[in-house]
Amino acid sequence: IAGITQAPTSQILAAGRRMTLRCTQDMRHNAMYWYRQDLGLGLRLIHYSNTAGTTGKGEVPDGYSVSRANTDDFPLTLASAVPSQTSVYFCASSDSTSGSGTDTQYFGPGTRLTVL
């Protein structure tokens, strides 16, 4: 059981280029999340999806888009990358969003993105 996988592990990207970060989970969790982590700041939510076919905006959605065509995959796209999007990106998933239980979020290994 892999849990959550992310690809690529790291990437250097020229400003203005389009980039898609991939995230796949095999736990059949209904909720998935994309965070960015920057030095000295807490994890910040970019976009989330409570179930396949639905998505929502988090705290810092500008410049990013997501889709959730099925339960397992939740790609994050940077339409035109800018240097301020240099960060470590984590995908996470949880079993439920109902609050009826812990609903713990489990994280993928992350993608380290550098935009020059």
Add this chain to the structure above:
Amino acid sequence: GQNIDQPTEMTATEGAIVQINCTYQTSGFNGLFWYQQHAGEAPTFLSYNVLDGLEEKGRFSSFLSRSKGYSYLLLKELQMKDSASYLCAVRDSNYQLIWGAGTKLIIKP
């Protein structure tokens, strides 16, 4: 606004006990989480508190006081492998996690 405060860095000695504090001000409260994150790795779940009191799990314990907006993570019998960042997160009224910046714990022999 919403805010989670934790000390930036703490140092402790192998075999000792350390307490990492977390204070929060959020719009609503639906549970508090502690995660461990080793350098270059993903956060991993440690503990969850939704009611006041102490939750013990092996060498790690977590305490919550909702009236004070306060939690702490207690690590006993510290080992070198406990050197990591410890992240406090609160689930708000929208069931989203609000994260602190993390506390970097340095363990010295």
